[in-house]
Amino acid sequence: MSGHGFLLANYVPGSSLLHRAPLWLKFLLVVGCGMASFLIVDWAAAAAALAVMCSLFLLSGAGVSRLFRAVRPVLPVLAAIGLLQWWQLGGPTAARIVLNVLVCIVAASVLTATTAVQRLLDGVASLAKPFQRFGADPERFALTIAIMLRSIPFIAGAYSDVRDSARARGLERNPRALILPVFITTVAFARQTGDALAARGLGEADTEEHAPPTAPAAGYAVP
Amino acid sequence: MTQSTGSAAATPARQRNRWNATDLGLIAVFAALVASSALIAAIPVAGMGVPITVQTLAVMLTGLALGPGRAFAAVGLYVLLGLAGLPIFSGGRAGLGVLAGPSAGYIIGFVVAATAAGWLTVLVLRRTAGRPGRLRAVLLFAAAMVSSIIFVHGLGILGMMVNAKLDLSKAFLVDLVFYPGDVIKNVLAVTIALALHKAFPDLLIRRIRSGAGAPAGTFAPHATVVHRP
Numbered sequence: 001m002s003g004h005g006f007l008l009a010n011y012v013p014g015s016s017l018l019h020r021a022p023l024w025l026k027f028l029l030v031v032g033c034g035m036a037s038f039l040i041v042d043w044a045a046a047a048a049a050l051a052v053m054c055s056l057f058l059l060s061g062a063g064v065s066r067l068f069r070a071v072r073p074v075l076p077v078l079a080a081i082g083l084l085q086w087w088q089l090g091g092p093t094a095a096r097i098v099l100n101v102l103v104c105i106v107a108a109s110v111l112t113a114t115t116a117v118q119r120l121l122d123g124v125a126s127l128a129k130p131f132q133r134f135g136a137d138p139e140r141f142a143l144t145i146a147i148m149l150r151s152i153p154f155i156a157g158a159y160s161d162v163r164d165s166a167r168a169r170g171l172e173r174n175p176r177a178l179i180l181p182v183f184i185t186t187v188a189f190a191r192q193t194g195d196a197l198a199a200r201g202l203g204e205a206d207t208e209e210h211a212p213p214t215a216p217a218a219g220y221a222v223p
Numbered sequence: 224m225t226q227s228t229g230s231a232a233a234t235p236a237r238q239r240n241r242w243n244a245t246d247l248g249l250i251a252v253f254a255a256l257v258a259s260s261a262l263i264a265a266i267p268v269a270g271m272g273v274p275i276t277v278q279t280l281a282v283m284l285t286g287l288a289l290g291p292g293r294a295f296a297a298v299g300l301y302v303l304l305g306l307a308g309l310p311i312f313s314g315g316r317a318g319l320g321v322l323a324g325p326s327a328g329y330i331i332g333f334v335v336a337a338t339a340a341g342w343l344t345v346l347v348l349r350r351t352a353g354r355p356g357r358l359r360a361v362l363l364f365a366a367a368m369v370s371s372i373i374f375v376h377g378l379g380i381l382g383m384m385v386n387a388k389l390d391l392s393k394a395f396l397v398d399l400v401f402y403p404g405d406v407i408k409n410v411l412a413v414t415i416a417l418a419l420h421k422a423f424p425d426l427l428i429r430r431i432r433s434g435a436g437a438p439a440g441t442f443a444p445h446a447t448v449v450h451r452p
Contacts, residue, residue: 030319037323073316074324081325081387089388097388104323112308112318124307144251148300151255152262152311159263175407179277180415183256183284187423190252194245202244 011116018060018114023123026111033107037100043092046099053106062113070109071102121145147193158185246293253289253297257281258311278313280408282333283367286340287416290427294341298334328382329375336374340367360413367409
């Protein structure tokens with residue numbers, strides 16, 4: 001089984017201005033770049049924005065190699081789009097389209113490189129708070145996130161175990177033998193988790209005090 | 224995060240079913256399943272040159288296995304955490320920047336498609352309640368195909384048009400590449416979903432039955448108590 005290494009992938013510890021900036025401000029930066037990418041019509045403006053974002057990224061002390069690693073996954077696709085649009089719409093427009101996407105990606109990397117995963121997750125969990133009046137439950141939401149994170153290494157491990165056993169039976173090219181056991185394991189694991197939660201009184205809706213308005217309450221009242 | 228849940232549960236506006244601990248476990252673990260399916264290497268398929276990625280398979284299967292509400296929660300949780308910055312999108316990508324990339328439409332489409340597939344699955348399982356067999360498998364495959372064509376491919380094309388500024392015909396051509404893999408994955412997803420429902424008969428069916436009797440009863444003991452007097 002692999003560990004929790006995936007949780008640390010993007011964060012670079014540090015104490016720069018960006019590390020200390022509040023999460024909502026960095027979030028606004030990313031959303032602002034997303035909005036700007038629809039408004040900017042000049043490729044020079046897009047290039048300037050990209051330069052600003054790259055310097056912000058470097059200001060956080062994350063380094064050039066990490067900057068490259070952040071944009072590398074999209075480079076082949078962007079190159080293909082850029083070439084196609086260059087041919088279709090001309091150089092400046094193609095440059096603007098590609099640069100705008102890069103601005104958004106670098107801005108988002110600034111956020112993830114300067115914010116610890118735990119703080120990001122706390123931020124996500126606090127998203128549920130405004131919806132409390134509609135029945136959302138921040139505590140159960142945070143609990144679900146925690147269970148999900150803990151389950152990822154387990155399921156990744158199940159995939160590799162099942163792949164090994166399929167190979168041992170000579171079935172490594174049979175997708176059903178490679179996938180079905182993983183999903184069965186997954187459901188069984190989910191239900192064990194649910195039972196473990198229920199046994200600890202975690203994650204249950206408060207049915208005793210606030211019974212659903214229809215049948216169950218009446219059913220208990222008339223034995 | 225440490226505050227009491229009592230006030231939240233007491234709020235009157237609560238139309239949907241409350242999920243119990245098992246439902247929370249299923250939602251969390253299926254979200255993790257979609258995430259790990261995006262992270263593991265693609266699986267080689269006999270008779271096909273290109274190995275298939277398991278991610279869309281896991282997304283559609285979440286719908287087929289859990290039904291609309293829990294599938295929406297599971298895939299939505301996956302997308303939410305990916306956007307928040309966990310590197311759980313395919314290729315280890317993460318963060319809000321994904322929304323600016325050409326694959327943004329597909330990622331949003333996952334959530335809607337899983338929900339739609341779940342909704343259709345409940346419909347199919349209800350209609351074919353007495354006679355599980357070939358008909359059920361075919362209908363479930365149709366449900367998976369329809370939801371992935373309309374939502375995954377539809378929103379995927381839309382995403383490429385918005386973010387990569389491709390026109391409709393080109394985006395459609397690019398998207399066409401994914402169809403053969405999708406058909407195979409949906410066939411697989413349906414066989415696996417049927418096996419899951421066989422292995423865990425109360426995964427979705429009992430919810431449907433209790434749902435038909437008492438809309439608010441989320442798990443079986445309540446339903447039996449209701450019907451006894």
